[in-house]
Amino acid sequence: MIDYAKALNEAQYAAVTSGDGPVLVVAGAGSGKTRAIVYRLAWLAEHGVPQENILLLTFTRKAAREMLYRAGVLLQQGLAGIQGGTFHAFAFNMLRRWLPPHLDGRAFTLMDAGDITAAIKHCKDALHLGRGDRSFPKSQSIAAFLSKARNKELSVTEVLEREAFHLLPHAEDITRLGAAYEAYRRERRLFDYDDLLFELEALLRDNEEAARTIRRRFTHILVDEYQDTNHAQARITRLLASGNDGGGNVMAVGDEAQSIYAFRGADIRNILDFPALFANTRVIRLEENYRSTQPVLDVANTLLANAAESYRKTLFTKRAGGEKARLITPLSDMSQARLATLRIQELLGAYPPHEIAVLFRAGFHSYHLEMALHQAGIPFRKYGGLRYAEAAHVKDVIAFARLALNPMDMPAFARVAALHAGIGPKTITRLYNALLTDSAESPDKLFIKHPGLLEDMRFVESLRVRARPPVDVFSAILEHYFPRMESLFPEDWPRRRQGLEEIMQMSASYGELDLFVADLALESPEEDEKDEENRIVLSTVHSAKGLEWSAVLIIDLVEDRFPSRHALARPEDFEEERRLMYVACTRARRHLDLYAPASVYNRAERGSMHVNCSPFVRELPPSLTEEWQENLGGALVRKKARADCGAPVKPAGPAGSGNSERLCRHRIFGRGKIIQHLPPDKMQVDFPGFGSKVILTEYLLMED
DNA sequence: TGTTGCTCCCTTTTT
DNA sequence: GGGAGCAACA
Numbered sequence: 001m002i003d004y005a006k007a008l009n010e011a012q013y014a015a016v017t018s019g020d021g022p023v024l025v026v027a028g029a030g031s032g033k034t035r036a037i038v039y040r041l042a043w044l045a046e047h048g049v050p051q052e053n054i055l056l057l058t059f060t061r062k063a064a065r066e067m068l069y070r071a072g073v074l075l076q077q078g079l080a081g082i083q084g085g086t087f088h089a090f091a092f093n094m095l096r097r098w099l100p101p102h103l104d105g106r107a108f109t110l111m112d113a114g115d116i117t118a119a120i121k122h123c124k125d126a127l128h129l130g131r132g133d134r135s136f137p138k139s140q141s142i143a144a145f146l147s148k149a150r151n152k153e154l155s156v157t158e159v160l161e162r163e164a165f166h167l168l169p170h171a172e173d174i175t176r177l178g179a180a181y182e183a184y185r186r187e188r189r190l191f192d193y194d195d196l197l198f199e200l201e202a203l204l205r206d207n208e209e210a211a212r213t214i215r216r217r218f219t220h221i222l223v224d225e226y227q228d229t230n231h232a233q234a235r236i237t238r239l240l241a242s243g244n245d246g247g248g249n250v251m252a253v254g255d256e257a258q259s260i261y262a263f264r265g266a267d268i269r270n271i272l273d274f275p276a277l278f279a280n281t282r283v284i285r286l287e288e289n290y291r292s293t294q295p296v297l298d299v300a301n302t303l304l305a306n307a308a309e310s311y312r313k314t315l316f317t318k319r320a321g322g323e324k325a326r327l328i329t330p331l332s333d334m335s336q337a338r339l340a341t342l343r344i345q346e347l348l349g350a351y352p353p354h355e356i357a358v359l360f361r362a363g364f365h366s367y368h369l370e371m372a373l374h375q376a377g378i379p380f381r382k383y384g385g386l387r388y389a390e391a392a393h394v395k396d397v398i399a400f401a402r403l404a405l406n407p408m409d410m411p412a413f414a415r416v417a418a419l420h421a422g423i424g425p426k427t428i429t430r431l432y433n434a435l436l437t438d439s440a441e442s443p444d445k446l447f448i449k450h451p452g453l454l455e456d457m458r459f460v461e462s463l464r465v466r467a468r469p470p471v472d473v474f475s476a477i478l479e480h481y482f483p484r485m486e487s488l489f490p491e492d493w494p495r496r497r498q499g500l501e502e503i504m505q506m507s508a509s510y511g512e513l514d515l516f517v518a519d520l521a522l523e524s525p526e527e528d529e530k531d532e533e534n535r536i537v538l539s540t541v542h543s544a545k546g547l548e549w550s551a552v553l554i555i556d557l558v559e560d561r562f563p564s565r566h567a568l569a570r571p572e573d574f575e576e577e578r579r580l581m582y583v584a585c586t587r588a589r590r591h592l593d594l595y596a597p598a599s600v601y602n603r604a605e606r607g608s609m610h611v612n613c614s615p616f617v618r619e620l621p622p623s624l625t626e627e628w629q630e631n632l633g634g635a636l637v638r639k640k641a642r643a644d645c646g647a648p649v650k651p652a653g654p655a656g657s658g659n660s661e662r663l664c665r666h667r668i669f670g671r672g673k674i675i676q677h678l679p680p681d682k683m684q685v686d687f688p689g690f691g692s693k694v695i696l697t698e699y700l701l702m703e704d
Numbered sequence: 705t706g707t708t709g710c711t712c713c714c715t716t717t718t719t
Numbered sequence: 720g721g722g723a724g725c726a727a728c729a
Contacts, residue, residue: 121723138723192719260717421708424707522719
């Protein structure tokens with residue numbers, strides 16, 4: 001038996017050992033939230049809840065796997081019977097079993113991001129929308145707006161009003177496109193990511209029998225990162241956990257201060273309203289921080305204290321000591337890469353590689369650093385940004401498998417067909433129609449002009465004939481595809497070919513092809529786990545959620561990058577950037593390095609541009625950080641006074657009015673009311689959402 | 705008519 | 720570095 005009382009603090013113990021009924025665990029960063037879930041899983045298993053009755057919904061499959069592994073270690077037994085993964089992966093599994101009625105009993109295929117864009121493009125062309133109109137948004141943006149509208153459950157017009165009012169003239173066309181795109185998916189039995197959620201909700205709501213079976217199966221539900229659920233996910237949680245069979249045994253765990261997915265419809269009202277939705281909810285707060293040293297927490301607390309929304313949360317630890325966070329100001333992003341590499345080499349003397357992470361706002365921000373690390377021979381693993389299954393050659397290979405699974409999978413057919421010279425979009429559509437829908441054209445006549453494609457289709461047919469393990473299917477596909485790679489990718493086919501070998505290993509652990517193909521779209525399966533220990537981690541902040549390292553370096557802390565320049569138009573977006581910064585800082589256990597280069601390379605300007613330091617760095621009181629600055633000789637020198645990045649921030653208002661207020665010098669696009677006219681370089685503006693007055697250097701007023 | 709090649713532009717975050 | 724648009728070619 002595990003000694004729960006000894007291993008946990010009072011609040012954790014209460015959460016772990018709570019009996020039946022709904023529980024909400026509000027857990028600050030580093031407060032042992034994961035520990036609570038792990039022990040909860042063990043506790044449930046020890047108290048007679050069969051493994052197959054437990055459902056663990058997490059933000060990534062990796063998180064689920066890690067928690068199950070740790071609980072298994074505690075119990076000294078495997079926990080393979082517990083279902084764990086993302087809402088989307090869970091939805092896929094359920095829908096695969098209980099096919100929605102409109103599919104007529106036949107399988108569906110999951111679209112990846114590229115398929116979605118291609119499908120929108122197809123519909124756009126079919127409707128003759130936006131031809132020759134440069135102001136018409138690109139397919140990718142349209143996909144983003146449509147998905148956003150669905151996830152936030154708003155109309156396209158409402159979404160555009162909120163975040164892209166310059167596109168409002170196109171609202172009607174985009175709405176029509178949305179309808180066409182939906183028909184496109186229906187006709188071809190394709191599901192996009194959002195369909196998974198809404199179809200699962202429909203299943204639980206409309207299919208009595210399925211709902212009863214699923215509820216009876218999953219009597220105990222745990223949902224991690226609940227602050228980042230959207231409305232559909234909250235309804236799914238409710239549908240799963242309510243009713244006579246379910247018993248309402250649901251435990252939601254989250255932290256509203258770490259909500260960073262509003263852009264895809266996450267709403268912290270879900271976590272705030274949880275007690276109202278589930279009667280008799282027990283609310284448990286985990287407040288003490290076990291992860292970080294106090295100097296790291298001081299930085300995080302400052303960020304949160306300056307938030308417009310009051311979270312009334314101050315992280316504290318009982319552990320004494322710890323180094324101050326470092327604030328480093330390199331001259332450029334190039335020297336930032338060099339200095340960060342040096343720092344990593346220094347840290348490698350004290351910590352194993354997997355205890356060191358570099359975090360950044362967007363995938364491309366790490367390019368310079370990746371090159372520097374490569375040159376220094378420091379291996380790393382990157383999370384976020386482009387993923388394995390998004391590379392062209394991987395998509396090609398998967399397209400063959402998808403076509404074998406679903407002959408109507410148009411995006412897959414288009415990929416396979418486009419491998420042949422002389423076949424473009426028009427021919428693809430004609431071929432597809434001739435082959436799979438009623439069309440006057442005879443497929444034979446069309447295909448006779450393209451014998452290579454005909455051979456491909458015969459090959460796909462051969463894959464379809466009998467069920468084989470996925471690894472055999474992919475071995476056949478690779479054999480079929482390899483000879484063509486040299487002409488398809490003349491510059492780098494050996495590298496790509498090597499990358500494809502991995503797909504064999506990945507597929508080896510799968511028994512069914514459709515599961516493997518879906519997982520590639522839902523989440524890249526891990527590659528060589530063995531090597532993991534020997535690599536440092538590079539990650540977007542979003543992908544770093546829930547993780548922690550001994551040393552964390554945050555790079556590119558400059559205006560327009562972190563916060564993202566897309567987040568300046570609306571106060572709530574800016575606030576989400578702040579929470580993102582909070583999440584980034586609270587990943588660190590002992591060392592936190594903040595890098596704010598004085599210039600970054602800008603492609604559009606074809607050169608390095610001076611940039612201002614991030615407002616999140618400027619607002620940190622000098623006492624909280626130890627400041628280092630790169631001198632012209634390329635060396636780091638300790639700064640005694642406040643680093644003067646960008647321009648000094650001085651209270652500019654009349655005496656008595658401004659000194660206690662947070663003053664932030666920033667360029668803002670958006671609305672605001674000028675409350676006091678000042679010289680152009682110091683304009684004081686009342687900006688809704690910032691919670692205080694703001695000093696602006698440039699102000700582009702886009703008033704209503 | 706449809707495909708391919710060239711040039712310009714913008715580059716967030718994820719399932 | 721990839722997508723979209725335009726112009727030249729088959």
